[in-house]
Amino acid sequence: MAYSTIRSWFATGMLLIVAVLFAFPAWAQQQGDGHIQVTPGRLPNAREGKNYFEALSFNVVDLPEGVTFEGFAKIAFSFSVVVDPLPTDGDVGIDPSLIGLVCAADANGMGSISGKPRDGTGSVFGQGSTTYILFVHVKYFQSDKNDQVYLSAVIELVIEAATTSATSSSLDAAVEGESATISDIPYVIVPLKVLTSADKLVADGASGLPKGLTLNSDGTISGAPEPGSAQSLPYEVKIWYHVVQDSPYSYWYFPSLTLSLYVVAPIGLGSADVPQISEGVSYDPIALEINGGTAPYTFDKVTGLPPGMSISAEGVLSGTPFCGAAEHGAYNVTFEVTDSTNPNSISKAFEFTLHVSGPMLVIDTALLPNAIEGVSYDTPLEISGVIASISISATGLPAGLHVAKLDGRWGIFGTPQLGTSGGYAAAVTVTETSKLESGASASHTVTKTLPLNVEGSGSDTNGLKVLNNFLPVAQVGEKYTPTLLRASGGSEPYVFSASGLPEGLTLSGTGASIITGKPDDESAGDYAVIIAVSDSSGTTASVALALNVAPAISDPIDSPGPSLTGIGGQLMGSAASSCSLDALSANAWWLFVLALVFAFARRRAC
Missing domain, CATH: 2.60.40.10 (Immunoglobulins)
Incomplete structure (x- = not known):
């Protein structure tokens, strides 16, 4: 896996880190001069969060010609992550304290490395471990002159991650055509740099993103994948970034990340052919069709179904609607579908309307005949639309009367007690109950209040x-x-x-x-x-x-008010005028006839 060059400038001008994981031995051979021997030559592995201690000893061997060793003057240490390409413009290193380790040595050639590796030091590059190089810088006395000489050696230290699993190399999945913000990008920062609140991560660029998604300078990815961007294979996204340190001002460049990004089609509910269902009738199982996302799908959070029906985790609708399903009206059924997209599943809520047909439970009795104090009373209660077992109760009956089922029929029976004359509002309740396939019961009720009058016995004066x-x-x-x-x-x-x-x-x-x-x-x-x-x-x-x-009564559909009102007024006015003219015409006609009769009579008289 290739990484971009890592750079860092301290205020003192020291260059810190560049690039990617590489094999240790080649670098070690180039860095060590072979005149200092460190024991042990390879340190035992360390582990994040675990205490670590290893004793060291240093020997001067194979000195250059003319050089005589007279004792150690100073031993110093520095760390570096194994990187590629090899640095060519100076030493590179990390302060051991950034890793959580302390190195110590004395003038007698004895030393140690100890501490507790910090979280993240074992998974710098998204792997299960990180290889570090310990540089040993030795200052010693030379025998033939009054001078001090530096030699160096390198040893390898591997820090294992606290967990055996490698850091995720996948971004949260996005859905085609839907807005997304991806903010959990596993940027490599610790332990290469200790950030403060004044530091700022800057994302420089990305390649391989699907159309519609962009990398923001704050390191997040946002947008909406364009239609047609969903595919079965992931997008390979490469991101470059750096950190700006405010004080002292410097840039810290880190390895580029190569991450996988899945884009899936939106989860949709297919055209499931849901036939008409009837209460009390077993419903043939039907699988709800889901498309988009990544199969298989899981159905849960189901609400709104009539008792007796269910949607399984696999999306199969089945069951027998209970006896009161038709009275309920339309059922607004909701459920949630979760797919199998990695690394994060996609969920979406759906709803559909379910209609249940069947007879309505009705109390057909409209009136109760009058009862008489002290006289036996027996009147049936007429109930229709029954498809399951029922029970009937009533409140508000006069003392002496009750609801019962006798000889297979329900009715009001008994004898009103003396002194119970008057009017009563008898609230009759019918409860119908279905036994569900699950073993539970479901019921519904219908109540109707009927007037009942009890006549006196005749003793009231x-x-x-x-x-x-x-x-x-x-x-x-x-x-x-x-x-x-x-x-x-x-x-x-x-x-x-x-x-x-x-x-x-x-x-x-x-x-x-x-x-x-x-x-x-x-x-x-x-x-x-x-x-x-x-x-x-x-x-x-x-x-x-x-x-x-x-x-x-529903209001009639009104036409535009002004025109209707205008026409209505004209029509009424015409009718009134017509009636008035008709009356005048009739009167004139009779006057005309009378005038003729009078003229004719006068002529005869002459």
Whole structure:
């Protein structure tokens, strides 16, 4: 793998680093002069984040002719990353502290290398390890003259990454035609340079990017891949960059990166042929068709399906809609699809509308016959649209009556207790339940409030009763026909009350005896209204009456107002004028006839 030349200028003019991983031995042979021997010649591998210590010893061997060794004066060290091409314009090196190591030596030729390699020092070039060169600079005394001489040697140190896996060489995948910002580019900075907040990474350029994506100077990639840019093989993207140090001002150039970038087609929902389904009927499995992205796909986060149906992780729609699916109306089904694109998967949410047909559960009973105190009562409840098991309950019944299933039929049975005369609003609820394939149950309910009147046994001598026996039909948004409540018996004055009226209707007038108002927009439906009256002695009586509120009549489609109004006015005016002219013509005709008769009579007289 080839890398660009790495440069760095310190304030002192020292050149720091250039280029890419290369074999160690060739460089070592060129750098060492062969007169200094370091033991060991090859250091044991170090590992990121792990303590490291290795003792060193130095010997002077094979001295040049005429040179006699009299002792070490000083031993110094510097590090360099193995690079290619070889530097030709001076020494290159890294301060050991940047790596996390400390080198030490004494005048007796003994030394050590110790410390804990910093995170990232083992994966500088995106590999599982990085090779470093330790330069040993030895200053010693020469015997034949009062002078000091420098010799040097090199040894190799390999720092392994903390994890066995190499740094990712792939960028986050992009989607054709969709905006993307890629900011996790693995730029190589540590340990070659310790950055501060004042330093700035500058991206110099890139090659191999798909059309529509560009490299920004801050080191991110953004844009939207153009249509047609998706392909099965990755784009090989090469990026050049450097770091600008503010103080002292310098440039640090780093190896170019070669990274893989996948561009995939947008994930889409194909034209799945979803047939009409019916509640309670098993649905033939059908695979939802997905295109784009990278197969295989995973389906999850499914919402909105009717109970009894499911979408599997593989995208198969199946099941049996529960018994109340048709009453629900249209189902807005949502789900998410995740593909298998590397290194990052692509997810997209979808939705479709599912319609379920089937019979509607309806309480057909419209009125309940009157009951009588102390007299056995038995009336059936008519239910239609049943496809599963049902149960029926009711609230608001007079004491002595209850809902039960006898001889295979549901109804209201019992005997109203004495003193229960009056009107009741009986709320009948039907619950239908399906057993799902999963073993769970799903149910839905329908409730209808029915008026029920219980007549007295005849022992009441007061005789107070409500005379109204029906209520006019109301209509949403229209003024209700004022309905006077009337009573007889007992002792006046009467005071009325009403419960169960739709929103918008109230009692008004003397003794709250008139139902008036305008039903609200959402009030269409059937109501059981209890009209109660109390007289001056505190005696009360009540009656239950049915009230139907019809939906609002849709407004007619209006044509442009001014022209219609103008024509209407003209038509009405013409009609009025026509009627007036016709009347004048008739009167003139009769005057004309009378004049002829008078003239004829006068002539006879003459």
